[in-house]
Amino acid sequence: MSLIGEKSVIKDCYGVTAECVRFVSVETIEHLRSVLCKFRGRDIKIVGSFTNMILAHCKLNRIIIKLDGAFSNIQLIDNQRVRVGSSVKIPSLLNFCLKSGLGGLEFMVGIPGTVGGAIYCNAGAFGNEIGDYIQEITCMDREGDIKKFKKRDINFSYRNSGLRGYIILDAVIRVSPFPEVEIKNKMQRFFFRRLQSQDYYNSSCGCFFRNPPGACAGGIIEDLNLKSRKRAGAWVSEKHGNFILSDGDVHPQDILAIKDVIQRKVWRERRIWFNPEVEILW
Ligand SMILES: Cc1cc2nc3c(=O)[nH]c(=O)nc-3n(C[C@H](O)[C@H](O)[C@H](O)COP(=O)(O)OP(=O)(O)OC[C@H]3O[C@@H](n4cnc5c(N)ncnc54)[C@H](O)[C@@H]3O)c2cc1C
Incomplete structure (x- = not known):
């Protein structure tokens, strides 16, 4: 992302660039609240790493907000739970889990993007979805109010979290203790399957279309x-x-x-x- 005066240039997963009216990188909850207040009524889009987006027009009449700073923390709660900020990149979370001997999320190896984007899209692979591992999510609504959702309150479905309108701030993710070597082997197996079935090193947005019910x-x-x-x-x-x-x-x-x-x-x-x-x- 680069700044051109008040406007900003953003880039999607295909390397396509577009100019938006304002790009704001927010560092704290208070900062996010004040930005929402300042731009109330404007067309606001929350973004992670743009790995599930195509910028179809070179000029977007939108305020783009990206979470950063305080939203980039990973905290071990105990050996079954990790609290992770929404701007943490999936590979960083997987690396943290590997080093801490915590298994469960290995299927996500090779999925780029942030935890916030993954939760919003209920990202998944090989029959697993991140929604299955969520215990609790902290969000902010567009009025700046904080809401906490337990797993049972969230309608996760195929590539959908039902969290439209909310900004995901952090999540508590369920994990299980495993020997590091087993986690590593599992990740390698999943990554190998990915390389066998996908052109991983060309630019893409991953799967382009949703699978229709019962078909591929x-x-x-x-x-x-x-x-x-x-x-x-x-x-x-x-x-x-x-x-x-x-x-x-x-x-x-x-x-x-x-x-x-x-x-x-x-x-x-x-x-x-x-x-x-x-x-x-x-
Ligand atoms: C090579 C490649 C492989 C991929 N493989 C997979 C795969 O196996 N499985 C899969 O499911 N996906 C896959 N994807 C798609 C993509 O990586 C995931 O959907 C990823 O989780 C999106 O994260 P992001 O941070 O890039 O989100 P973005 O693309 O920036 O945003 C996606 C959506 O999430 C919303 N969003 C982002 N952050 C927040 C937040 N904090 N609060 C609220 N809403 C938010 C955005 O508004 C947008 O609607 C792949 C993509 C690529 C490029």
Whole structure:
């Protein structure tokens, strides 16, 4: 992120940049509250690391807020619980768990982004979701009031937390004591499975579309011969049909054009409408 006067340039997971009216990095709860108060009524977007977002327009009429500072802490509560700030990166959390001999989250290895973004999207892999490991979440609403939610109060579902409108500040995550070597082996196995099935080192946003109920979006894309469909700097992965890749030099319209081709063909041939898993910001 770089500052241009009051405006700021932000960058998504494809390396696409956009200018927003204001980018604010907040350091404390009080700071966040005062920023919400200052920009009340404006179009505010909370972001983590932009790994599940596409910036579709080069000028966004939004205030972008990113949590930092006091939201970057990880604290061991006991050998079954970790309190983690929402701006902590997933790899840092996994590293902390590994060094502390705490298992459970190994399936998240290879998922980029922040804890806040992962909880908001109920990120998951290999049949597990972060929501399964949440004990409690502290949020702020848009009025600046703090709310605490127990797991039973949160409607986690496939890639959804139901926390729309709330800003996630931190979470208590359930873990279990395990020997470090076992945790490491498990992480390596999950990462190996990821490398076998995904083009991990090209730019992407992970899976582009949500899987429709009872089916696999990537499999349908492959069946309909849409793999390798290309438009300028964007193309469908040969390895995993649900990945739209780029070489880092791409226009968002090329990614969105491929999205449209896939959506239309799947609708024509299968009568299924693919909804994006990635968030498209206009
Ligand atoms: C190579 C690659 C692989 C991936 N693999 C997976 C995978 O296996 N499984 C999976 O589920 N996802 C995967 N993803 C998608 C993405 O990494 C996850 O969804 C990640 O958790 C998003 O985190 P983020 O910080 O980047 O969120 P962002 O993209 O910045 O934001 C995502 C959403 O969360 C909201 N949000 C962010 N922080 C907060 C907060 N503190 N409070 C409230 N709302 C917030 C944003 O407003 C936005 O709606 C992958 C992405 C890439 C690039």
